[in-house]
Amino acid sequence: MMRTNRISGTIAQKAKRILVNGTVSGATTRSLSTTRAALGQKAPNEARAEARAFTQKERGVKSARSGTATVVNLEDANPEYYSSPPNPTGLLSLNAKTATYSNTNRFMQLDEGFLRNLGKSVYPGNLASDFKMFGRPALLYRDGTNDLVQQLLTKRAEKGSSKASVIDGKAGTGKSAELLKLAAVGASSDYLVIYAHSTFPWVDSSRPYAPGSDGTMYVQHELTMELMKTIHGMSKTALAKVPLGKEISFGKRSLGSTMTLLDLVDFAVKVPSVSQDALDHLLEIASKQTEVPVLIAVDDVNTLWTNTLYRDQNDAILPASRLRLPSSFRPFFDGEKAVERGWVVGATSYKRSLFMPQELNSKLHPAPKVPVANPVLAQDPTLAKDTAEAAEANRLSFDVIALDRMSTAETWALMNFYHKVSVISTPVTDALVAKKWVTASGNPREMFNSVTSYF
């Protein structure tokens, strides 16, 4: 018994030593993981992971793809189908010197400095896609453009308040382009240019807004600051020439009367919360002074009278008159305010019919008045009558500049340019120009769409 116990004790001690040390003289043991590695087995977790039918994607912010999805190595590409973007040369830069009658029906390039101040790829209307196709921002200097430029130069020389003007025409006739050219010419000369290239973001509830201090009006600091940046970039020289004339205080900070509008705009850009008040002061001072001519250009001007997509704190729809930013410009088009030296010009837009008020539309395009021959119907009070009262009610507070269709000479210049920038490959002939002019009714947008319909 004792011997058995001694033997079992010895075995137990050996086993204990094995468990503690892992090896006993003459005998080696391995850990479980080493054994698996020796046998080439995988750990159960790894095996289970590989056995999944799917892989979990990493979570993260999805980045939107931009540009073309297909990358083409142009060195190996067929030159018949793939070509480098067009780079038309010999284009004049549009400015006050080149904006003359002699350059009519000629494509001119917009100044890079002007575009930089406007913002990256921020072009009014559908011009962004046009410029991308052309390879650079170039616009046709039309007869209508020359008339507008001459009017601008006339108002520069005159002193005395004049009525605002609004460029109106069918969709695609080039209203936004005309306003852009006017702003470019004004910015290149000594004008103080206040150019709002698109006012749809002011009313379509795409940008932040906040209730004002009085509770009834609402402010859009971000949009106002962007506008002030544009004004600062375009008219730095002109702003520096106009003194404030009075002390302006913004809370704790105040600007002295000897400071200039440039200081005011600088301050507004640095402190967005006062940008709206600064804009109001800028418009008030700029409109009353006569030292520097002022050009106020507002595209999509119909948004100043529309109902917006913003809502007040009671969930009621806000009209544009309750937003301070559109309300700053509306008095100039309503005839309540005027610029002493310079011009206030706007352009309508039919791109988003939601923001074209019915009343304004009916005033811009009144129904034809047909005399009522039937004496009974003539006494009907519900029928619109051609009376002085009706005329007064339908009278507009601004002058309308109707932008008509393109002439054949302008169409010829357009087609030539399209051929130069490889938008069309067929040579330009009389027949082609006539065909495009007739089918598009002289509408530049329809002509562009007809030549790019397969792009």
Added chain:
Amino acid sequence: MLHLLGVNLPDQKVVSVALTYFYGIGPLTARKICSQLSIHQQCKLSELTEGQLNQVSGVLSGMTIENDLKRQVAANVQHLRRIGTYIGKRHAMGMPVHGQNTRNNSKTAKKLNGRMLRRYSTTTNTAFNLQALGVLRSPLSKGL
């Protein structure tokens, strides 16, 4: 993902859409909340500042949503059942409540109605209810 009041809200969604992820908030209520806090329509949840998020939380805390609302609805249905109304009985039977035909269809009602009553035992012990429903009494209910 933004975690607000116990609900995971997707960051990249517009605020008025993200708020509908709460039980008890639909498009109209979400729009009213955005209008009250002057949040523009195209604002995404990730663009909100901390102050605005706190304001949203504050507004939502004052409303009956999520579990509070579920409890309230369940209590309303139980009350109707308890006092022996026609609507309560229809909920208990899992049948349509608003006068729909049951000859055909009524699948949704059979699936969803009365789910708020199934967890709880009915303590109503009137002979009328027992006769009308023909259900077995649960062991927990008091005897007649």
